[in-house]
Amino acid sequence: MVELKLGNLKKKVPKDVSKVEEIIILGAGPAGLSAALYAARAELSPLVITGMELGGQASLTNTIENYPGFPDGVGGSQLGELFQKQAERFGAKFEFDVVTEVDFNEVPFKIKTFSKEFLAKSVIISTGASPNxxxxxxxxxxxxxxxxxxxxxxxxxxxxxxxxxxxxxxxxxxxxxxxxxxxxxxxxxxxxxxxxxxxxxxxxxxxxxxxxxxxxxxxxxxxxxxxxxxxxxxxxxxxxxxxxxxxxxxxFIGHTPNTNLFKSFLDMDQNGFIITNQYVKTNIPGVFAAGEVMDSHFKQVVTSAGMGAAAAIEATKYLESGD
Ligand SMILES: Cc1cc2nc3c(=O)[nH]c(=O)nc-3n(C[C@H](O)[C@H](O)[C@H](O)COP(=O)(O)OP(=O)(O)OC[C@H]3O[C@@H](n4cnc5c(N)ncnc54)[C@H](O)[C@@H]3O)c2cc1C
CATH class of the missing domain: 3.50.50.60 (FAD/NAD(P)-binding domain)
Known part of the structure; x- marks a missing residue:
């Protein structure tokens, strides 16, 4: 067994756990990529598991005219690439795979993809939504x-x-x-x-x-x-x-959140959106949710990105204090 430290908390985990990530971000849309930038700048070396759509839904649209800082608009996939580049510059890592199973019963949290299994002290869920x-x-x-x-x-x-x-x-x-x-x-x-x-x-x-x-x-x-x-x-x-x-x-008749994987662990509303508090915390300490996976109201690049940043800030505090 080896000791895993989470703020003031200490926990024994099996030695064969080769590497426990500080933070794993599920999804690479505006929420996930912004979370990656903030977590990377907090020197947490976040690992982003991208799913099938790098850049998220935003990458499906031709031009985004309402993301601040681009007075002439910006291509949807171009914006995603810029987000990714900026996060990578500060040390974010990317795994181009799809999450197939999670286990949030205990820390470290387990995350399985098609090809690998990962362990993390904290998780930000930003798996977005799919068209109805x-x-x-x-x-x-x-x-x-x-x-x-x-x-x-x-x-x-x-x-x-x-x-x-x-x-x-x-x-x-x-x-x-x-x-x-x-x-x-x-x-x-x-x-x-x-x-x-x-x-x-x-x-x-x-x-x-x-x-x-x-x-x-x-x-x-x-x-x-x-x-x-x-x-x-x-x-x-x-x-x-x-x-x-x-x-x-x-x-184009709306979206359903990609939350099936988390149903047995997290509180959700009747439409399957993850319920968080104002600090984007879910009912499980150390698990945060950001973007369209928990927001059925604003549904914008800028709001999703903002929630991603908030989730990373809160995850950083959680990792520091274990609280
Ligand atoms: C056609 C269209 C045009 C739009 N135009 C605009 C616009 O002009 N301005 C604007 O502000 N907003 C626009 N939006 C809305 C905006 O794109 C979304 O609000 C925003 O992308 C949501 O970000 P998100 O990160 O929460 O989720 P998403 O963008 O949905 O990203 C979800 C991410 O999760 C990943 N994922 C899903 N399942 C898994 C899994 N099992 N394992 C790993 N990863 C997974 C996906 O691959 C993706 O990377 C538009 C949306 C669409 C569909």
Whole structure:
């Protein structure tokens, strides 16, 4: 056995534990990468396990115009690369793997990935969120054949084609505006008669000649064989059904937090978002959560990054005091 020190606390752990990390950060979106920067500058040599999306959801979007410090906007993936570079400069380490299992029952916490097992005195969870599906007939079968959840990734394939976008929030409008660069027309299908998106985005969308709206409607089925051909719509007020021909269906109807791995350990709300206190502490001392994994309200790069920084500051204090 060897002694593990955590502030004033001392704990015996098996000798075969080759290395216990001070801090492991799960996820490499704005929250995780900002946490990595702050933890690295506190000389904690944080290890970031990136998952599949280095840069997180932000890397899926073409331009980010509302992250301070970039008056002309910045590419989504470019911003992620800059975050990473800055954290690496101060000693953050990166493991390009996916977390498959955790054990938070005792310190050191155990984290398994596809290829390795890690131990950590503290953990910051910043695994973000994943896009919600429509869950209608044809959606799964035609994903990658015209059904998409990322305009930046797939917009290019829809040059001079007709597409529909589902949703009424910021993402739906941002993506719709971006998709007008390629598509001949973008029809936004929204289940209500008004949008949730911010006013500037609404004005841009209403003024864009390529964008039109179908209100109070949902997609009941996506039809096509090797590619999307049409969607069947239902008007939720009248119950009337109609068919709309389209080459693509882009879905932007919110996100579900990537928190399944932590369900048996951490307190969560009814939608699966991790519950933290104002210091981004979870119910387990030494485990912190930051970004969209615990925030279903702000959902921005700047707010997620801020929470990541806060989590690293709190984790540093925890490691110093064991409190
Ligand atoms: C299309 C689009 C456009 C957007 N545009 C803007 C914008 O213009 N301005 C703005 O402020 N915000 C924008 N946002 C929102 C912004 O991107 C998010 O709020 C932000 O990325 C959330 O950061 P996060 O770090 O909490 O989570 P995410 O960005 O979701 O990152 C999650 C990270 O966790 C990793 N991960 C997940 N599961 C695992 C696992 N099992 N093991 C290891 N790692 C894992 C992922 O690989 C990823 O690195 C946009 C979002 C989208 C989808």
């Amino acid at each position: 599906l429509l869950n209608v007939k044809g959606e799964k079968e035609l994903t990658g054949k015209g059904v998409s959840y990322c305009g930046t990734c797939d917009g290019w394939f829809f040059k001079d084609k007709k597409i529909v976008v589902v949703g009424g929030g910021d993402s739906a409008l941002e993506e719709s505006l971006f998709l007008t660069r390629f598509a001949s027309s973008v029809t936004i299908i929204h289940r209500r008669d008004q949008l949730r998106a911010g006013k500037i985005l609404q004005t841009r969308a209403f003024n864009n000649p390529k964008i039109s709206f179908i209100w109070d409607s949902i997609i009941k089925e996506i039809q096509g064989d090797q590619a999307v051909k049409k969607v069947q719509l239902e008007n939720v007020k009248t119950g009337a059904h109609s068919i709309l021909e389209t080459d693509g269906v882009f879905v």
